[in-house]
Amino acid sequence: MTQEPGLRERKKSETRSALWHTAVRLFLERGFDNVSVAEIAAGANVSKMTVFNYFPAKEDLILAPMEAHVGEPARVVRDRAVGENVIEALRRHFLTALRERDPVVGLSDDPKILSVHRLILDTPTLRHGAMAMRERNEHLLVAEFERVVGRPGDLACRLAASQILNVRQILVARTTERLAAGATADEVYPVAVAEAEAAFKQLAEGLGDFGMREG
Template structure:
């Protein structure tokens, strides 16, 4: 029974990957708005309903990996170590992502990952979706600060969350720009680390008066 379940889950994963790769190939060839769900289904040799069984909307084929990380900054803050400040925890998490070449930090030079970034920049509906993900993360991070400080609705919590995520976004955008210009992830890595260290140090200084419990 366990072996059968494993096979079923493996087939689901294979189908999901096939759909994503087919969609990305078509999007990059013709543009996001010029490809229909029916064409993606045909390219993957499945039914249109199968596509919707795996992805609720066409936008999710591109934004799905991003939405999978919704709430992650708040979770990092909530689960940080004793004595670690929120900024220090998020710095550690970001540097770990850079070292692992995790797309969440922008440092991944896989052509299809770079294609996702390009699609988002070039497509208004995808840009809007990416902004919604960013706003959701800000809301959840601010809510975590409010919970720790027992200050629901506090403006300082929202401002702090906004500043932190803006810094992260700037770092990610600069890294993606370098990759798009032709540099490899390995070439960009030391620069990305140095900029992250500098940016998070500035954050720590700027948010010195706002620091939820140290542990």
């Protein structure tokens, strides 16, 4: 008897989660470079091939949650409401993520999430992978800005995308640093919101007409 798609997808999600948690535990205990994929498979009671079916590379066991957000800034710009400028759309999206305590904006005081942030920073391979994702985000955001202004190859689009992603990165880093120092997400939240509001206001002022173009 064929399993219902819902059950099949649930089992796949459970296996993926078990692999991620096992990998994180082993990496935190022994270091990323000192753990093999075979050891992760054994820890999760699956075959090595199963691991690769879910995570094509060892780095993906840590970076996959970040991968899901690649292209998100570009999608926010593309899907914004008619009449909403791009900076306001990105500001709204960032504030919503803060309110929801989304790890993508750094506002999660889950000890495991904080440990993963540190693992990425301390591991050259993972740090390089995270930087590559940031570069893909910028490429996609530049392309979306070029579509908005109707000027392919426009330098202003590249400069705007770089400024916006740099500001986001700084905001996330400041929030993560406060949590790593022992503050709770609830304690950090109002400060993170205030800084985000100020940062996006400066972006809007600095980018001028570009940031105010309507869809």
